[in-house]
Amino acid sequence: GQNIDQPTEMTATEGAIVQINCTYQTSGFNGLFWYQQHAGEAPTFLSYNVLDGLEEKGRFSSFLSRSKGYSYLLLKELQMKDSASYLCARGGSGGYQKVTFGIGTKLQVIP
Amino acid sequence: GAGVSQSPSNKVTEKGKDVELRCDPISGHTALYWYRQSLGQGLEFLIYFQGNSAPDKSGLPSDRFSAERTGGSVSTLTIQRTQQEDSAVYLCASSLAGGMTNTQYFGPGTRLTVL
Numbered sequence: 001g002q003n004i005d006q007p008t009e010m011t012a013t014e015g016a017i018v019q020i021n022c023t024y025q026t027s028g029f030n031g032l033f034w035y036q037q038h039a040g041e042a043p044t045f046l047s048y049n050v051l052d053g054l055e056e057k058g059r060f061s062s063f064l065s066r067s068k069g070y071s072y073l074l075l076k077e078l079q080m081k082d083s084a085s086y087l088c089a090r091g092g093s094g095g096y097q098k099v100t101f102g103i104g105t106k107l108q109v110i111p
Numbered sequence: 112g113a114g115v116s117q118s119p120s121n122k123v124t125e126k127g128k129d130v131e132l133r134c135d136p137i138s139g140h141t142a143l144y145w146y147r148q149s150l151g152q153g154l155e156f157l158i159y160f161q162g163n164s165a166p167d168k169s170g171l172p173s174d175r176f177s178a179e180r181t182g183g184s185v186s187t188l189t190i191q192r193t194q195q196e197d198s199a200v201y202l203c204a205s206s207l208a209g210g211m212t213n214t215q216y217f218g219p220g221t222r223l224t225v226l
Contacts, residue, residue, distance in 0.1 A: 004153070031211050042115075042202060042217035043154070050211070087154065094167065096142065096209035101154035 004102035006088045011108045017076050020105045022088030026069040031091035033099060034062055034073045038084045046073070046086075075107075083109045113137070115218035117203050123224045124193055132188040132221045136205030143186050144206075144215060145170075145178060149199040157201075160186060161209050193225045 004024045012018040024032070031050040035043040049055055049064035049071060061074040073086055085104040092098045116135045124130050136143050145157040156170040160180045171177070175193075180186040190197055200220040206213040 042219050044217070045214045048212065048214075089154075091211050096159055096161065096166070097144075097206065097211050097213060097215065098156065098159070098167065099215075100156070101146075103151070103153040 004088055004090055004100060006086075006102045006105045008103065009106045009108070011110060012075075012078055014078055014080060014109055014111050016078050017074065018078060018107065020073045020075075020086050020088075020107065022071045022073075022102060024069050024071070024088070024090045024102075026066065028093045029066065029069075029090065030093055032062075032064050032071045033087075033089040033091065034071075035087040035089060035101075036084050037087055037104065043087055048091075050091075078109050080109050080111070083107060115203055115205050115216050117201075117218040117221050119221060120219065121222045121224075123226065125226050126195060127192055129189065129191045130193055130223065132190075132201050132223070134186045134188070134203030134205075134218060136184060136186070136203070137216055138184075140205035140207055140216075141183065142206045142209040142213065142215075143180060144204045145186070145188050146202045146204065147172075147199045148202060148220070154202065157188070159209070190223075193223075195225050198223055198225045 006022040034046040037043040047062035054063045059076045087104045088102040089099045143160040146154045159167040175191045178188045202220045204215040204217045
């Protein structure tokens with residue numbers, strides 16, 4: 001399979017930094033996506049990593065280590081609106097964007 | 112511009128009935144995906160369209176599920192003889208093309224409840 005493991009829930013304080021980890025099976029790997037999904041809404045794209053290293057995009061950064069089958073999403077200066085589920089998704093082979101999603105990490109930001 | 116739209120937003124049906132779910136992708140997007148999101152589960156891939164063709168139907172759970180796409184635009188997901196385990200949110204996404212760097216834009220989903 002293409003097991004994707006991420007914590008089911010996390011809580012963090014407004015203004016703080018939080019790191020959401022994701023591990024995945026490395027065979028046939030073709031990129032790692034992170035999506036944000038607010039309750040009752042559609043997922044929205046956050047990042048796509050295909051090479052090792054950290055990619056920063058404003059308050060959000062995403063890291064990938066292909067050899068370890070590991071990624072994390074880093075959220076800085078947390079805001080209440082960041083309370084959402086964060087979905088880790090692994091791209092596979094197949095000639096198109098065949099993506100396998102993890103169950104998602106529900107992040108609650110508290111004052 | 113308009114995003115991906117889906118209809119209906121909510122559908123309640125009785126076990127054994129057929130349902131049709133509709134997806135209108137972003138204009139000009141050639142790739143279209145259907146996913147299912149059940150309570151406590153991750154998004155589950157169902158089917159991928161490139162134009163009107165479906166190169167990958169591997170995610171369809173059973174032969175009760177089928178989908179088509181016409182005119183390279185609108186897609187319909189049909190579930191025949193619905194079962195209670197079909198209850199889920201059905202999400203459609205489209206992207207400019209099928210490649211890995213093309214962002215998928217999701218619609219709001221159709222919440223299907225089978226009684």
